[in-house]
Amino acid sequence: MRGDELVAQVYEDTTGLEPGVTVVGLERPLSVTLGPNLLGGIFDGLLRPLSRAADFQIQPGAAERSVARHRLEFAVRNGDTLSAGAVFARTVAPRQQSLLVPPWASGRVEALVEPGEHRDDETLLVLVDDTGRRHELTMQHDWPVRRSRPVRERLGVNAPMITGQRILDTLFPVARGGRAAIPGGFGTGKTVLQEALAKWCDADMIVYVGCGERGNEMAEVLDEFPRLEDPRTGRPLAERTVIIANTSNMPVAAREASIYTAITVAEYFRDQGLNVALMADSTSRWAEALREVSGRLGELPGEAGYPAYLSSRLAEFYERAARVTSLAGTEGSVTIIGAISPPSGDFSEPVTLHTKRYVRCFWALDRQRAQARFYPAIHPLQSYGSDVQELADWWMRSGNPDWLVQRQRVLELLEAQAHLERMARIVGRDALPAQQQVRLLCADLVNEGFLRQSSFSKSDRFCSPARQVAMLAVLLHFADRADAAVAAGVPPARLAAMPMLRQLQRLGEEFSEDDLLRLRQLAAPDRLRVRPAANGGQSCRLTCCSRMR
C-alpha cells in the first residue's frame, strides 16, 4: 500500500479484467477453511476442492462451495469448560477425526446440538468465554495461512520418522518434527522418492503439495493411493492423504500461496495429536513464484534475481516443522520434506544454499547414480543427517544397540571406496593391495545390496527397521569374514568370484519382510564362515548354507 493506493495480487488469470472492475476487501489475511472435509481430497493452492469441478478444464473464478455432511459424536457436555484447541467432537466415518475449538476461542459450553449427521457449516455448539463473548463453532474454522498455529510447547528430537528407505533410515535419518531437503537435477528421481516416502513412511497423515509440478504426477498419486494399503493400518493410503495441487500451468501467484496452505493444513492435523509429514515438491518452484511476483512489484532483485527476503521466507517455512505439545495437551508433529530443483543440477544456487542452512537432513540426489538406474540415487557422501546422536537412543531401544557403530562403518567404507577408486583409475584395480581390493568389493556390496532399493519392487519398496538391521548385520558380517580371509592369504579375486556374492547383492529383492528369519540366519556365525579349502592353506572358501530359492 502506498498512500491511498494499493496493489492487489490476483491469484488467478487476469485475462478480461479492465479498469473499473469491482474489488472487494475480505477484511482478513489470506485464510483457508480447516475441517473434516480435507481428508482424502485434492485441492488447489488456495484449498478449493478440485475433485468436484464439473469440467476438466479449470475456469477462472469458478469456485462454488458445496456443503458436505459428517456424522459426529460429541466429546463434551453442556456446561463443560473448553480451552482453546481442545477436541469438542469427533467424526465417525470413514476415519475418526477430531474437531477442534479454534485457537482464539474458549469458554463454557452453552448450547449443543444432538449428535448425528450435520452439515459442515452448521453451528454445533456455542462457547461463552469469561468476558461474556459468544463463539459459535462449526465443524470447520478459518486460519490465515501465513501465520503458524499456536502450540503450548515445542519439543526436542525423540524418534525418527521411519521412511522404509534403507539409505535414509540407516544412514541419514530424519526425526519426527524434523526438516529434510531433497535437491536434485531433473531426472534424478526426486518425485519418485517423495512419492515413495508419502506411501511408506510411518506418519499418521500425509500432506502432499505439488507446487508448480506436473499434472500427470498428481494423476499418478490419485490413481495409486486409493489402491495401495497403509502397511500399518491396512486402510487405503488415500485415507491418510491430503493433496494440494498447483501444477506448473496453474496461476503462479497461487503457487506462492500453496506452500503456506499446505503447512497450515499440516499444522491443523498436528493439533489433533497426529504425526504429519509434509511433502513439498518442489520448493524451487515456490521460490521462483516469489521471484516472479517480486519482479512484477518492481522490488530490487538479490542473488540470481530472487528477492532479498528469500532466505527469511525459507526459514519461516521450515521453522513451522516441529514436534509439539498442542494447546489441548496432545503430542503431534509436522515433518517437512522439501524437494529442490536446482537449475542444471548445480547445488551452489541460492535456493539450495539457503535451504541447507535451515534443514537438518540433506539428501543429495546424484545424476550419475540415476543414469545407471541406481535408485534411490542419493549420494551417500554428499548427504548428511544432523540428528544421528539423538536418534541412536531410539535404535538402541528398538533392538539395535550397534546402530551408531554400524552406520559409521558403512560411511567409512563408502568414503574409502571413493578414495580407492580414484587410485584404481591410475594404477588399475589389480595393482591395489589385497586389503584394499576387499574394501572395494565390500563397498560395492553395500551399494548394491543395501543402498539400492527399487520403489517398483513389491518385496523391496518398503523396508522395516528390523529388516534393515538384519541386512546390515549380514553385510558387515561378510565384510569381517572377507577381511579375515584376505589376512589369511586368500586372493581377493577368489572372494569376488564367489557365487554367494550375487545373493548378497540382491539381498533386498531376495528376502522380503516375511523372510526375516532366513535373513538373520545368514549372519549366524556358523552359517557364513571362512574355512580352508581342501587344496592347501592358500585358498579359502566362504560357504553359505541358506541357498537361494
Place this chain on the structure above:
Amino acid sequence: MQADLLLENAVTRIEGPLLFARREARVGLNSAVEVLAGTGPPRLGRVAALDESSMVIEVLESTSGLALLGTRIRLHPEPLLFGVGPHLLGRVFDSVGRPLDGGPPVAARSRRRIEGLAINPAWRALPRDFIETGIATIDVMNSLVRGQKLPLFSAGGLPHDRLAAEIAQRARLRGTQGEESFAVVFAGIGVPHDTAEQFRLAMESSGALGHTAMFLNLADEPGMQRLLAPRYALTAAEYLAFEEGRHVLVILTDMTNYCEALREVSASHGEIPGRKGYPGYMYSDLASLYERAGCIRGRPGTLTQLPILTMPGDDIGHPIPDLTGYITEGQIVLDRELDRRGIYPPVRVLPSLSRLMDAGIGEGFTDPDHPALAHQLFAAYARALRVRVLASVMGEQGLPESDRRFLAFGERFERQFVHQANARTLEESLETGWAALQGLPHGELTRLSNAQIGRHLGAEVHA
C-alpha cells in the same frame, strides 16, 4: 457479448512491437485487437497493459510501416481465439491459424482460447497405453505412453527431424493396425522451409498426410509469431483429442526458437532478465504449453507431445533443455559422437529417461520381464562406459576379465541394439536386448532374478 469496436487516431506512440494508445473504449486485459493501416491486411495484436486512460497493445506481427495517424485499432471483446471444427486435418496453416494451402477457412464449430485452460489435475487419467515407435532405445528403455510429453534433446546437425517423422509415421498402439482414429499436429516454430517440406513429404509418402494438420512459422517470419504457432497448434490438437476423440501426436519443432523469441519479446517489454537473459517466467510459460498434453477421465482421445529442441552449444545444462526437462516426463537425448560413428538413431541412453514408463510396461502391458531387462541394460551400459574410460587410460589389456566383457558389451549394445536400419517390433527389440546381454558374467547381472536369467539367457557362455 460486446460488439467489436473501432478506434481511430488513438495511437500515441509506437515502440518496437508495442503500440501505445488512448483507451477510448472499454476493453479487458489480453483482449485480441486488429491493427489496420492503409489497405494492408489487418495485423493481429493483444492488449498487454491497461490503465485509466491508456493501453499498450502488443502487435504480434511486424510494426514496420505503421504511423501514428491513420492507424486504426479494432477491439475484440475476447482474447485471441481459434475457430476449430472438422476438416482441420490435411490442412496447412500459418502461425495464427490462417490457411496457407489456398483452401477455404475451416468451418468453426467452436472458438477456443489459444492460451487454453489448465487441465484440472483431478480430472486427469494416468497415461498407461504403451506406444510402439519401432525404435528399440525408446520402446525398451524409454517407453512412450499416450498422453505423455517426451521431448527430443538434440543439437544442430543431428537427425532429429528424421527421427520425429519416423515416430509420427509408425507410432501405434500394440495389437491395433490403425483402425483407431489418430492424428498428427505439426507445429514448425521458426523452421526453415525445407524442414517443413521434408516433414510434409515424409507424411505424404506414408499416406498419413490426410491425418496431419500443419502450423508453420517459417524462419523468416516475425519472432512474435513464434510464440503463437504452438498455441494455435495445441488448440487444434486439444479439439481433435478431447472433442473428436482422436489420439493426437503433437510435434513441436524447434522449441529453442520459441525460447529465443520469448527472450526477444521479454527484452522489448523491458523485463528483468533471468538466467542467460531468458525471462524468469520461462518455466511457467513453457509449462503452459507442455502441460496441455494428457489423458482425461471419461474422454476417449489423448494428446501426446513430442517437442524437439536443439541444445545450444550441446549443453544439457542450458536453461532451455534444463527447464524443459523439469516440466516434461523424461527426455530422449541425441548424441553427436554416436552420430559420427554412423549409429542411427544416435540416442544416448544414459541421460534419456521416460518417467511414465513404469505405468505402461511389464505384466499386463508388454512383457513381464521388460522392466528388469531395461534396468539391467541401463546398469550394464553405465558400467561399460565407466570401463571404457578406464580402458582409455590403462589399455584394454590392463583390465580384469569381467571388465573386458563389459567393454565388449558396450560395443555390442551400441552397434546391434541402439543402431537399427529398420523399424523393430517390441518383441524384436526385447530379443535384441537379451542378445546383447549374452556374454556378460551372469553373477554380475544383479537387476535380473535367477528365473529371468534362466528364461532368457540360458547357461552362461564362458569366453
